[in-house]
Amino acid sequence: MTGGRQFGLVFAGLLLLSMVLTRFQVVPPTALRSVTAPISLVGLVVADNLRRAVLSVNDRRDLRAVNASLQAENDVLRQRNEVLNREAARLKQLEIITGTQAPNAVGIAQVIAVDPSPLLSRLTLNRGTRDGVRIRMPVTVPGGLVGQITGVSASTATVVSLVDPESTVGVTLQNGGGGRGLAHGVPPDSLRAEFSRGVPIKEGDVLVTSSLGGVFPVGVRVGKVQQVLPLGPNDVNRSVIIKPAVDLGVVEDVTILEGL
Amino acid sequence: MSGRVRLGGDGRSQRGLGGGGLDRTRLNGGSSFPPRGPARVFRAVVYAALLIAAQGALSRLADAWGVAAPDLFLLTAVALAWRLPPAQALLAAYGVGLGQDLLGGGVLGLHAAGLAGAALWVVIFRRSISDSGPLQNVVAVTGAVIGQWLTFGVLAYWLKSDLISVRLLAGTVPVLLLGTLLLSPLWDWAVRWGLGPRPGPQENLV
Numbered sequence: 363m364t365g366g367r368q369f370g371l372v373f374a375g376l377l378l379l380s381m382v383l384t385r386f387q388v389v390p391p392t393a394l395r396s397v398t399a400p401i402s403l404v405g406l407v408v409a410d411n412l413r414r415a416v417l418s419v420n421d422r423r424d425l426r427a428v429n430a431s432l433q434a435e436n437d438v439l440r441q442r443n444e445v446l447n448r449e450a451a452r453l454k455q456l457e458i459i460t461g462t463q464a465p466n467a468v469g470i471a472q473v474i475a476v477d478p479s480p481l482l483s484r485l486t487l488n489r490g491t492r493d494g495v496r497i498r499m500p501v502t503v504p505g506g507l508v509g510q511i512t513g514v515s516a517s518t519a520t521v522v523s524l525v526d527p528e529s530t531v532g533v534t535l536q537n538g539g540g541g542r543g544l545a546h547g548v549p550p551d552s553l554r555a556e557f558s559r560g561v562p563i564k565e566g567d568v569l570v571t572s573s574l575g576g577v578f579p580v581g582v583r584v585g586k587v588q589q590v591l592p593l594g595p596n597d598v599n600r601s602v603i604i605k606p607a608v609d610l611g612v613v614e615d616v617t618i619l620e621g622l
Numbered sequence: 623m624s625g626r627v628r629l630g631g632d633g634r635s636q637r638g639l640g641g642g643g644l645d646r647t648r649l650n651g652g653s654s655f656p657p658r659g660p661a662r663v664f665r666a667v668v669y670a671a672l673l674i675a676a677q678g679a680l681s682r683l684a685d686a687w688g689v690a691a692p693d694l695f696l697l698t699a700v701a702l703a704w705r706l707p708p709a710q711a712l713l714a715a716y717g718v719g720l721g722q723d724l725l726g727g728g729v730l731g732l733h734a735a736g737l738a739g740a741a742l743w744v745v746i747f748r749r750s751i752s753d754s755g756p757l758q759n760v761v762a763v764t765g766a767v768i769g770q771w772l773t774f775g776v777l778a779y780w781l782k783s784d785l786i787s788v789r790l791l792a793g794t795v796p797v798l799l800l801g802t803l804l805l806s807p808l809w810d811w812a813v814r815w816g817l818g819p820r821p822g823p824q825e826n827l828v
Contacts, residue, residue, distance in 0.1 A: 372712050380732065405677065
């Protein structure tokens with residue numbers, strides 16, 4: 363028998379054996395597999411760990427991209443939130459003012475410029491005639507009076523604040539304390555008011571607007587008495603220094619009220 | 623270039639004749655396996671363990687990625703076909719296939735016949751190609767895959783089974799072949815350690 367024929371017979375025999383085995387569905391006992399199970403397990407564990415490592419690296423890369431995307435989205439949302447917060451604060455301010463100072467508010471304006479002079483205190487607002495703003499309209503914030511409009515263009519308005527030397531506002535003691543005085547601005551940050559000698563005014567008293575002058579609504583807080591100046595022998599009025607209720611240096615949004 | 627292919631070449635023109643390749647021990651059925659002894663058994667056992675573990679790991683990874691795993695059992699059958707006389711190579715490959723059937727828990731004889739078919743083709747190719755080189759390796763592994771799947775086809779026809787489909791052949795076999803080809807140089811290190819170096823093409827053919 364030649365080598366090639368023997369070779370072919372061996373293959374034919376093996377193929378025949380497989381045909382028989384597969385035809386009769388001979389399945390090996392499971393117990394035999396238990397011998398190699400620990401070795402197979404090693405391979406599976408290695409493969410699983412390797413796959414997890416690759417997945418971890420991929421996940422980390424993906425998470426970094428997602429994180430960058432979320433960071434950008436977060437920045438946009440934060441910015442939007444800031445805008446909405448400001449808008450909400452303005453509306454809240456308007457609500458407070460219409461409820462406590464005057465119901466006829468024109469609207470809210472932003473301070474877009476301030477007078478750089480140390481001798482003046484004037485603000486420029488981003489509302490003008492096309493928004494219904496007119497001269498002599500009072501300007502307030504929830505904390506108190508800011509001043510009044512003295513100049514207006516189509517899109518801006520100029521406010522003379524309480525501490526400007528050209529500002530004059532009628533004041534009276536809060537809670538019906540009586541007295542009627544006129545307060546003038548004293549740059550850079552105070553007012554000087556004069557009351558008749560009979561008014562029992564003292565340091566710490568709160569002053570609000572009075573009907574004197576017919577410009578401001580009555581009862582809007584102006585400031586607190588910081589100092590009562592001593593009376594001279596010939597003085598007919600008592601002078602006091604008033605600290606404004608509103609810190610004009612940090613005001614951003616103000617409310618414009620309808621004039622009386 | 624070491625990767626020469628001599629399809630249809632004359633056996634006398636190839637290495638082995640007159641060069642000591644077909645010496646008396648080879649003609650008497652000797653093999654290129656390491657010398658008999660505990661070391662040979664130890665290496666064979668370690669190789670078998672490595673084969674099982676590596677094939678398990680590759681199958682797991684391939685399943686996760688949805689592709690066919692490289693067939694290390696096939697590479698083992700190819701290695702045996704290179705190292706043993708033809709009839710012994712068929713028997714050895716069949717034994718390896720039975721081990722694969724055993725590990726898989728399927729029907730005995732399916733992979734056994736497939737690997738025997740692979741070994742058959744490698745032995746046939748072996749008469750015509752040189753003993754080393756990447757191209758030779760590609761031809762041997764490709765031939766083995768073809769032989770294996772032809773045998774699967776014969777069995778499927780015998781069983782009247784739809785085990786082998788065109789979709790399977792088009793989707794699985796190319797990926798399996800590519801993966802096996804890519805892995806074969808690496809796995810060859812393990813084969814050389816466990817089964818010994820590959821002999822010349824004409825050695826053990828008689």
